[in-house]
Amino acid sequence: MTLQATKNHVVVVKIEGGIYYGVDYLVEEAIAEAERFDAPLVIVLDTPGGLLDVTEKIIKSIRTSNIPVIGYVYPVGASAWSAGTLILMATHIAAMSPGTLIGAAQPVIYDPTSGLYKPINESKIINPIVGIIAELAQDRGRNVTAAKKFVLENLYLDEDKALKYNVIEVVAKSIDDLLEKINRWEVRLDTGREYRLNTENAVVIEYNGSLRAHITRVISDPIVNSLLATIGILIVMFGILGGHYPAVPLGLGLVILSLLGSGFSANMISLLLILIGGIALGIELFTPGFGILGFTGITLIAISIALLPVLNPSSLISPSYQAMLFWIGISIGAGLGGFTGFVLYKVIAVRKKPPHIKGSLVGSLGKAVDDIESGKTGFILINGEYWRALALEDVKRGDKVVVVDKEGPIVKIRKAKEE
Structure with a gap:
């Protein structure tokens, strides 16, 4: 028939x-x-x-x-x-x-x-x-x-x-x-x-x-694929060697994306990106920094969502249910983005607090965080705040110090006299 x-x-x-x-x-x-x-x-x-x-x-x-x-x-x-x-x-x-x-x-x-x-x-x-x-x-x-x-x-x-x-x-x-x-x-x-x-x-x-097909196709282009892998590896190397650890998840994300051009399943890549993005967001939220980790986490999760397979309305999932899942995903992403933005706002507000004036620091007592040789700089802790300090004499970690002068963001210190 x-x-x-x-x-x-x-x-x-x-x-x-x-x-x-x-x-x-x-x-x-x-x-x-x-x-x-x-x-x-x-x-x-x-x-x-x-x-x-x-x-x-x-x-x-x-x-x-x-x-x-x-x-x-x-x-x-x-x-x-x-x-x-x-x-x-x-x-x-x-x-x-x-x-x-x-x-x-x-x-x-x-x-x-x-x-x-x-x-x-x-x-x-x-x-x-x-x-x-x-x-x-x-x-x-x-x-x-x-x-x-x-x-x-x-x-x-x-x-x-x-x-x-x-x-x-x-x-x-x-x-x-x-x-x-x-x-x-x-x-x-x-x-x-x-x-x-x-x-x-x-x-x-x-x-x-779909967005999934377009992203996979672009990334699988040999030139784009090679660039992503190379840049990702360099970011990871410089991040670890230079101590810029917040950049490492970004580098790992780029390397994982480049695996699309090697035949790895987009579903597997999505799961890995979600994992790394979630870890980056968690680190950013619990140990606030400059927002690099938060931005990286949200970006990787967004890309991973785009790589997930498209649900066919003619399948067992109805169009209305598919639309509901879509908006749930958007809401979760917006919530994570908003929460991260709020944390970053608080961090920036703290960083923008007016610095202590010179007179208010001179004479203040603190504790050395590092071993600081005379004529060199290190960090000290004054009233819960970290300051870069120039030692006028040798100071050992844990020693009590006193601020004797301040030039710009650097304070000058000596050992505090024992009472």
């Missing part, structure tokens, strides 16, 4: 640039959005390729989808090289715009010594990729020989040759032209469902992706 879409909608999502971590989230979310409308999904491709494991996740999402997925290389001048070609081969309908190219799917590896990409020729890597693309072509009724040559010989085709050699099904000038040409086509999904397309005058819904 063939089922026709009851609602005249089409969801469109774009894959532009490299296929890195986060693109798999984008496609997964777009498929879920299309399934919510029981509408076909059009994946617009313009990519130089990307990571194989991400590509395999996207292929799996397409093959397990309950709606048709149409791959479309667009606009004029666009291409779907390498991983982009594999994704195109996985779609139920493959289409290209005039002036576009596909193919050149031989895997490569980055050589850090030369800064160049080198082709991989090992059979243990090549053969599985050939097997994947050949199976996709066979399942979709396309040219298996040409599909293999994309990997084995770096074959590339323009839209006319791709159509001629039965690699794609449609050449269309625009998305509207594509939807007009595939209207009423019958598609058999990998799930066994028969689906008749109803794309004439369809309402096009552009899906732009």
Whole structure:
């Protein structure tokens, strides 16, 4: 039995640039959005390729989808090289715009010594990729020989040759032209469902992706990823070696974020960021400083929330309950931010208390906090306040001292005479 879409909608999502971590989230979310409308999904491709494991996740999402997925290389001048070609081969309908190219799917590896990409020729890597693309072509009724040559010989085709050699099904000038040409086509999904397309005058819904997908994609870019890791490690090193410990959680957060580009789950990264952010907030609240830890903690927790998976309204969780959870999260974040801000306000108010005038300190008694040699400075405690002091004679830690003069923020001290 063939089922026709009851609602005249089409969801469109774009894959532009490299296929890195986060693109798999984008496609997964777009498929879920299309399934919510029981509408076909059009994946617009313009990519130089990307990571194989991400590509395999996207292929799996397409093959397990309950709606048709149409791959479309667009606009004029666009291409779907390498991983982009594999994704195109996985779609139920493959289409290209005039002036576009596909193919050149031989895997490569980055050589850090030369800064160049080198082709991989090992059979243990090549053969599985050939097997994947050949199976996709066979399942979709396309040219298996040409599909293999994309990997084995770096074959590339323009839209006319791709159509001629039965690699794609449609050449269309625009998305509207594509939807007009595939209207009423019958598609058999990998799930066994028969689906008749109803794309004439369809309402096009552009899906732009969640914050989670965008953040993961940006951070997974090799350049951004390397910068985050390098800056994070440097902050941790200088924080520890220089005694600037409040900066260490920030450095750790950047290093953990950079792990997104190494294939670590965004959920795991979120939990680690929440943990570090919570520790930073706790330290800031119980041992108030300059607010660096508080700001770092709130920032890391906010990023971790953004990396959490998007809840699908069509799942077991209702839209109203999802909205309630969202506002609860916002309220908790605002409460933490407000409380930290209040603590910082109190700390700043204390730091801005008017300093003692010179006359009020001269003659005051205090206790040495450090061993201070004559002519050098250290810290003393006067009435519960720490002061930097210049010793006019050797002073040992714990000795009672008396202030004899004051120059700017530094007091001059001698040992107090025993009574």
